[in-house]
Amino acid sequence: MAVTVQAVPCLSDNYAWLLRDTASGTVALCDPGEAKPAIEAIEAGGGRCDIILLTHHHADHIDGVEEIRARYGAKVIGADADAHRLPKLDMAVSPGDMVRVGESNGRVIDSPGHTIGHVAYHFPEGHVLLCGDTLFSLGCGRLLEGTAEDMFRALSLLKALPPETLVCCGHEYTASNARFALTVEPGNAALKARAREVEAARAAGQPTLPVTLGQELETNPFLRAESAGELGRIRTAKDNFR
Secondary structure, three states: OOEEEEEEEEOOOEEEEEEEEOOOOOEEEEOOOOHHHHHHHHHHOOOOOOEEEOOOOOHHHHOOHHHHHHHHOOEEEEEHHHHHHOOOOOEEEOOOOEEEEOOEEEEEEEOOOOOOOOEEEEEHHHOEEEEEOOEEOOEEOOOOOOOHHHHHHHHHHHHOOOOOOEEEEOEOOHHHHHHHHHHHOOOOHHHHHHHHHHHHHHHOOOOOOOEEHHHHHHHOHHHHOOOHHHHHHHHHHHHOOO
16 A cells, blocks of 8 residues: 655645555645646546645645535545634544545644644655645744744654655745755755755756655754754744845
8 A cells, every 4th residue: 555646836836745545546635725736737647636635724725625625526634723724624633643545544743833733644655744834845834823842842743754754845945945954054964965956956947845854854954953942043043044
């Protein structure tokens, strides 16, 4: 059993993520901030969308939901704690719950910090982590509603996943994150190599995602922070970085 994952670029720098369960053909879509590119990807893959997974309530992650739901009859799954701000849920989940995409099981992980009620989904069979705006490649989400302590706890849960896990996050922020990360760890050889890789990918018009968690553990200053206080200081510096 396994799921495959495909990035679907939308809006200016967002990604929705299309999952396919290889055993059953079941298709799930995570965080469709825009309907048109998601529908194009769904149609190119056979015209099936059974489930919509939501990580949090921000418009750039949910604005395509109703059009896609109406077209395909997809069931919408999101956090019970955020249900009052999400599109109508067919299934409300809490941290620790399991969601099924065909024969593949995904575990719901509590991941506040960027927003309260934010969740991530980990599908171990396909080594897929759908982490919304909590974890970015070489970065983490802004602390819009939560605290540095919230984000540190959330990232601690995510960093404990297997290193081969594919980090599938909500935005193409890697190039700007790399520039900042190099100011935090200018001597990090793995980070320097990743920054060169990212620069080349973006110059060629290619995505920098997904990326393995193992690579992030070597290069992402937010995952490498040893305390909530350290993470908070790095996040404040990032907020003021130009």
